Amino acid sequence: MKISKKISYVLEYNSKEIQVEKIGKGMFWTAYQEKNSNNVFLVGKANNDYSKEAVALWCSELKHIPKLERVYRDEDTEIFKTVYTPGLKAKDRDAWSDYKKLRGLWENYLTENLSPTRLQFVAQNFRTVLDDADIKESLKEALEEMIEAVSNYDGEWLLEFAPRNLGVDEEGNLILLDILYDRKKLK
Numbered sequence: 001m002k003i004s005k006k007i008s009y010v011l012e013y014n015s016k017e018i019q020v021e022k023i024g025k026g027m028f029w030t031a032y033q034e035k036n037s038n039n040v041f042l043v044g045k046a047n048n049d050y051s052k053e054a055v056a057l058w059c060s061e062l063k064h065i066p067k068l069e070r071v072y073r074d075e076d077t078e079i080f081k082t083v084y085t086p087g088l089k090a091k092d093r094d095a096w097s098d099y100k101k102l103r104g105l106w107e108n109y110l111t112e113n114l115s116p117t118r119l120q121f122v123a124q125n126f127r128t129v130l131d132d133a134d135i136k137e138s139l140k141e142a143l144e145e146m147i148e149a150v151s152n153y154d155g156e157w158l159l160e161f162a163p164r165n166l167g168v169d170e171e172g173n174l175i176l177l178d179i180l181y182d183r184k185k186l187k
Contacts, residue, residue, distance in 0.1 A: 007021070007022065008020070008021055008035070009021070009022060009032060011032055011034075011041055011043070011079075013071065013072040013079055014071070014072055018034050018039075018041070019034065019035040020032035020033060020034050020035065020041060021033055021035060023040070023084075026178065027049075027181070027186070028044050028045070028048055028049035028051075028181075028185070029042045029043065029044040029049070029052065029178075030042070030043050030044070031043075033084055038083050038084040039081060039082075039083065039084070040081070040082050040083065040084050041071070041079055041080070041081055042068075042079065042080040042081075042082065043077065043078075043079050044077070044078055045076065045077065045078070046073055046074065046075060046076055046077055046078045047078075048185065049181070049182065049185055050150070050153045050155070050182065051150060051178070051180040051181060051182070052068055052070075052078075052080045053070065053078075053153075054146075054149040054150045054152060054153060054180070055068050055146060055149060055180075056068040056069060056070050056080060057070075057149070058145075058148070058149035058152060059145050059146060059149050060145065062138065062141055062142045062145060063138055063142070063169070063171075063173050064138060064139055064142035064143075064173060064174055064175055064176050065142050065145065065146060065175075065176060066082050066083075066085060066167075066175055066176070066177055067082060067083065068080045068081070068082050069081045069082070085167030085168070085169060085175050085177060086167055086168055087163065087164065087166070087167055087168075088163045088166040088167055088168055088174065089163070089168075092168045092172060094172050094173075094174075095166075095168045095172055095173065095174040098135065098136065098139060098174040099161060099163065099166055099174060101133070101134065101135050102135065102139070102143075102161045102174075103161040103162075105129055105130075105133055105135070106126070106159055106161055109126055109129050110122070113125065122156070122157070122158055123147050123150065123151075123157040123158055123159055123180070124147055124151050124157070126143075126147065126159065127143075127144050127147055130143060130144060138173075139174065142176060143159075143176070146176060146179070146180060147159075150180050150182075153182075155182035155183070155184050155185070156182060156183035156184050157180060157181070157182055157183070158180075158181055158182075158183050159179050159180060160178075160179055160180075160181060161179060165177055165178040165179050166179070
């Protein structure tokens with residue numbers, strides 16, 4: 001026998017009421033999935049983390065980038081809508097292999113380049129490593145676009161390649177769900 005605790009919430013914005021269930025929580029965002037739907041809403045404090053805004057406003061529809069749409073914003077709260085993407089698992093062989101390559105590239109890059117005086121441009125300079133990297137061109141394009149998007153915002157942008165921040169689409173492609181963060185906001 002298995003008993004699981006599912007708590008329902010009502011997400012209210014723009015005169016809409018949507019029945020949702022909480023499916024995850026990170027440092028800046030809480031994810032809620034609409035009942036009987038693939039719609040996911042990311043709810044966070046306004047002006048706290050610009051990574052979602054950067055992806056929503058500046059990234060095109062490349063296959064490794066989640067499509068995000070801002071559906072609400074006031075002085076306190078911001079809400080983005082996306083589509084549910086299953087989390088990355090080792091059984092997703094191709095996507096898992098891509099993840100391992102990206103993680104290795106990033107860790108090697110940080111070992112050689114992370115210093116307090118260079119933090120502001122760490123993610124931006126990572127693009128130079130991608131040119132010669134043994135990863136799919138489509139992943140290179142997606143990463144370059146995401147890094148370019150956050151470079152429109154002040155901060156110490158870093159990348160985090162962890163399975164909890166990655167997903168897999170129906171075709172088995174690695175999806176870069178939540179890989180960007182501003183180190184300054186963690187302080």
